[in-house]
Amino acid sequence: MKTLNLAMIGQGFMGRAHSNAFHQVNHFFDTAFNLNLNVVCGRDENKLREVASRWGWSETETDWRKLIDRPDIDVIDIGAPNHLHAEIAIAAAEAGKIVWCEKPLAMDVAEAERMVKAVAGKPNLVWFNYRRVPAIAFARQLIGDGRIGEVYHYRATYLNSSGLNATRGNTWRYKKETAGSGAAGDLLSHLIDLALWLNGPISEVCGLLKTFVPGREVDDAAITMARFANGSVGTLEATRYGTGNRNRNMFEIHGSKGALVFNLEDMNRLQFYDVNDAPENGMRTILATGPGHPYVNDFWPPGHLIGYEHSFIATLADFLKALHEGTEFHANFEDGLKVQKLVAAVEESAEKKKWTTLA
Numbered sequence: 001m002k003t004l005n006l007a008m009i010g011q012g013f014m015g016r017a018h019s020n021a022f023h024q025v026n027h028f029f030d031t032a033f034n035l036n037l038n039v040v041c042g043r044d045e046n047k048l049r050e051v052a053s054r055w056g057w058s059e060t061e062t063d064w065r066k067l068i069d070r071p072d073i074d075v076i077d078i079g080a081p082n083h084l085h086a087e088i089a090i091a092a093a094e095a096g097k098i099v100w101c102e103k104p105l106a107m108d109v110a111e112a113e114r115m116v117k118a119v120a121g122k123p124n125l126v127w128f129n130y131r132r133v134p135a136i137a138f139a140r141q142l143i144g145d146g147r148i149g150e151v152y153h154y155r156a157t158y159l160n161s162s163g164l165n166a167t168r169g170n171t172w173r174y175k176k177e178t179a180g181s182g183a184a185g186d187l188l189s190h191l192i193d194l195a196l197w198l199n200g201p202i203s204e205v206c207g208l209l210k211t212f213v214p215g216r217e218v219d220d221a222a223i224t225m226a227r228f229a230n231g232s233v234g235t236l237e238a239t240r241y242g243t244g245n246r247n248r249n250m251f252e253i254h255g256s257k258g259a260l261v262f263n264l265e266d267m268n269r270l271q272f273y274d275v276n277d278a279p280e281n282g283m284r285t286i287l288a289t290g291p292g293h294p295y296v297n298d299f300w301p302p303g304h305l306i307g308y309e310h311s312f313i314a315t316l317a318d319f320l321k322a323l324h325e326g327t328e329f330h331a332n333f334e335d336g337l338k339v340q341k342l343v344a345a346v347e348e349s350a351e352k353k354k355w356t357t358l359a
């Protein structure tokens with residue numbers, strides 16, 4: 001086993017999700033790497049000590065710059081607010097580190113392009129974790145096997161109701177200078193990444209942004225129509241005001257041979273319709289926990305459900321496999337840039353009230 005020494009910047013929600021994955025990956029998957037949780041970095045020393053003790057980090061640090069040139073660190077993992085991603089990632093890549101970064105990759109396309117350049121030739125990862133939800137990976141397998149046929153419609157929604165909590169308005173996520181955008185970068189970015197992964201490139205978008213709270217700098221809802229290169233048409237809708245929903249990351253795909261429906265709030269299940277089925281039977285509900293579904297052989301026996309955290313563990317396992325084998329890992333910074341370009345295209349289209357064509 002080789003050893004990777006980790007420094008993680010950001011000790012919040014994603015700091016917990018990543019720390020958990022760092023511990024769990026070798027409990028479930030046979031990887032070629034030992035992961036050492038060397039340093040956790042955030043702003044609040046008291047909280048850092050608590051996080052370090054709970055999640056097993058050896059050291060704490062409040063200045064991320066001090067981590068960059070440390071020879072005892074191999075990986076810089078970025079789970080800090082969006083405005084810090086580019087500066088940290090570029091500095092880390094230039095210092096020869098492996099860089100893992102949360103989504104959205106950057107604040108804008110120019111930043112994302114600089115980040116892609118900086119990591120060229122070095123292993124890198126963007127935490128678009130939903131690609132590794134077994135039911136979603138199985139959906140991709142069905143599409144790849146031709147079970148959906150020619151795709152007509154791709155419909156996705158990310159309905160979150162976090163905006164209804166007024167106290168959140170003061171956090172970094174609701175400020176332009178720290179978040180870059182609102183629901184567009186935060187939630188629509190996930191929908192776009194999945195759409196590209198499941199249904200291929202998007203050639204044109206027609207977007208709409210809405211801010212419900214007067215004076216707020218970022219969008220509360222981001223909606224777009226999309227034309228895909230494969231001829232299908234789509235709608236993607238992300239909102240922080242989807243009252244009644246917590247984290248309804250959902251897609252529906254309709255094709256000439258079948259259809260698929262997924263909803264993260266019921267993430268172990270995938271609905272599938274095959275046109276050869278008796279129409280009166282409607283859709284089949286597949287419990288995507290094995291046997292034979294992606295990733296699940298590494299988790300529990302069939303029917304023993306998995307959760308949100310497993311998507312991060314499986315992402316990391318795939319990255320470590322690619323690192324060991326010297327193959328390319330996705331989602332990487334280039335994938336993050338593609339999403340960033342689409343978020344920008346949606347914003348441009350919303351502003352101009354016109355369709356935007358992707359270059």
Ligand SMILES: NC(=O)c1ccc[n+]([C@@H]2O[C@H](COP(=O)([O-])OP(=O)(O)OC[C@H]3O[C@@H](n4cnc5c(N)ncnc54)[C@H](O)[C@@H]3O)[C@@H](O)[C@H]2O)c1
Nearest residue numbers: 010011012013014041042043079080081082102103104127
């Ligand atoms: N993959 C996903 O599904 C997913 C889910 C949630 C968040 N995210 C992304 O993860 C990132 C972090 O989001 P979060 O929900 O964990 O936020 P959070 O507010 O819970 O945590 C942010 C952390 O960053 C730290 N931080 C802020 N400024 C810092 C600085 N200058 N130096 C070091 N640390 C600093 C804070 O101390 C805090 O620990 C964002 O980019 C967000 O978009 C991704």
